[in-house]
Amino acid sequence: MNFKKKYKRTVKKNNTYLCVGLDSDLERLPDCLKNEKNPMKKFNKEIIEATKDLVCAYKPNSAFYESAGKIGFKAWESLNEQIGEDIPVIADVKRGDIGNTARHYAKSLFELNCFDGATSNPYMGWDAIEPFMKYEGKYLFVLAITSNSSAKDFEYHHELYKLVAEKVSSWNKRINNRLGLVTGATKPEELKDIRKICKDEILLIPGIGTQGGEVEKTMKYGQGETHPNMIINVARSIIFASSGKDFAEKARAKAIEYKKMFNKFI
Numbered sequence: 001m002n003f004k005k006k007y008k009r010t011v012k013k014n015n016t017y018l019c020v021g022l023d024s025d026l027e028r029l030p031d032c033l034k035n036e037k038n039p040m041k042k043f044n045k046e047i048i049e050a051t052k053d054l055v056c057a058y059k060p061n062s063a064f065y066e067s068a069g070k071i072g073f074k075a076w077e078s079l080n081e082q083i084g085e086d087i088p089v090i091a092d093v094k095r096g097d098i099g100n101t102a103r104h105y106a107k108s109l110f111e112l113n114c115f116d117g118a119t120s121n122p123y124m125g126w127d128a129i130e131p132f133m134k135y136e137g138k139y140l141f142v143l144a145i146t147s148n149s150s151a152k153d154f155e156y157h158h159e160l161y162k163l164v165a166e167k168v169s170s171w172n173k174r175i176n177n178r179l180g181l182v183t184g185a186t187k188p189e190e191l192k193d194i195r196k197i198c199k200d201e202i203l204l205i206p207g208i209g210t211q212g213g214e215v216e217k218t219m220k221y222g223q224g225e226t227h228p229n230m231i232i233n234v235a236r237s238i239i240f241a242s243s244g245k246d247f248a249e250k251a252r253a254k255a256i257e258y259k260k261m262f263n264k265f266i
Contacts, residue, residue, distance in 0.1 A: 002137030003116045003178075006088045007202065008227070011056045016259045017228060017266070019090070020051050020251075021206070021235025022060040024075065026068040032245045040068060040075035041082075043247075047239050048082050050252040054259050057117075057231050058083055059204070061092040080114050088116040090204065090231070094143065095128075096121030102131040110135040117141060119182055119204070122164055126171065133175050139202070140179050142168055144194055147184030147207035161190060165197040172201065180204060183222070185213025185232070192221040199225040208258070209237030219265035228266060234258050 001009075011017065024040050024047075033039040048058070060079055065072035083089055095105045095118065109118050110132070117139035120129060132140045145151065145161040155161045168179045181198060183191045185207035194203070203222055207213035222230045238258065242250035 001085075003088055003139035004202070006086070006116060007056060007139075007231070010087055011228075013086075014053055014056060015263065016054055016056050017230045017232050017262050018055050018255060018259045019057040019059050019204070019231045019233040020047065020055050020238055020255060021092070021233045022047065022058055022079070022239065023064050023235040024060070024239065025064050026071065028240055028243070030243050030245065030247045032247075038071050038074055040065070040071055041078050043239075044075060044079065045082050046248040047251050050248040051238070051255045052083070052087060054252070054255045055087060057088045057090055059090040059092050059231075059233050059235075061235075077113065088139075090117040090119065090139075090141065091115040092119050094119045094121050095132075096123055098124050098127040099131075102128055106132045106135060110138050119143065122167070126167075129171065129179070133178060138178065141182050141202075141204040142179055144168075144181040145183050145187050145190045147186040147211050147213065151184070151187070162193060162197065165194045168201065169198050177201070180229075182206065184211075185215075185218045186211055188214055188217035188221050191218065195221055195224070200227065200229055202229045202231060204231045204233065206233045206235075208232055209234040215261055216265055219262060223266075232258075232262055 024043050029039050029043050033042055036042040065076040091109050109115050119141045122142045144164045172179050180202035182204045183194050185205050238251050238254045241254040
């Protein structure tokens with residue numbers, strides 16, 4: 001099943017736009033997991049089991065797995081099996097290279113690991129996007145406006161984030177709408193601008209929770225023309241809601257809280 005169909009089916013089934021970010025930092029895992037053969041893998045399993053009926057997607061960030069070495073790589077390779085085939089999984093890797101290099105990045109994500117979607121840096125243009133689009137049914141989220149304070153260094157120059165949105169809208173006309181955008185929740189006015197250009201693309205929206213994004217404005221400005229088409233990512237506030245043995249239980253409670261908060265404005 002392609003990404004879009006899987007996403008919309010999961011949204012309908014679970015009645016949610018919440019995405020849990022599996023940013024499973026080895027240094028922050030609960031002490032009760034320290035004796036596990038692979039604490040990251042066990043942590044992910046417990047978090048997934050506790051939240052899988054509350055989410056529309058999961059988004060693991062590769063940095064946390066790469067920095068953990070062999071333990072991290074094994075946990076990364078286990079994610080799709082742990083999550084199952086029903087819920088879309090977005091590999092947050094922000095790849096942005098060209099030619100043969102991009103082809104190998106795409107192969108790693110979509111063949112060897114079978115993720116449903118990924119994130120991409122569009123700085124090098126269409127050449128950095130095209131190798132990923134050769135995988136039918138996969139979806140790529142292109143960085144448009146990010147939540148970090150130094151986004152102004154580049155993203156606002158000549159309204160670059162709007163140009164990215166315009167390019168994505170144009171590219172989508174020839175690739176069956178398989179590109180979305182990453183749009184930070186801490187920038188609601190820019191999110192509004194982007195939605196005027198990309199009326200029905202799926203938006204991956206980080207920045208709610210620890211980063212302090214505004215829920216009401218995000219929900220108001222982020223909804224698409226014919227379908228809300230939002231994936232609102234929350235990571236640390238959910239997965240590290242507790243550092244004790246009840247970490248999964250507390251993660252579930254926090255996920256329920258965010259799900260209700262988002263649905264209030266749909």
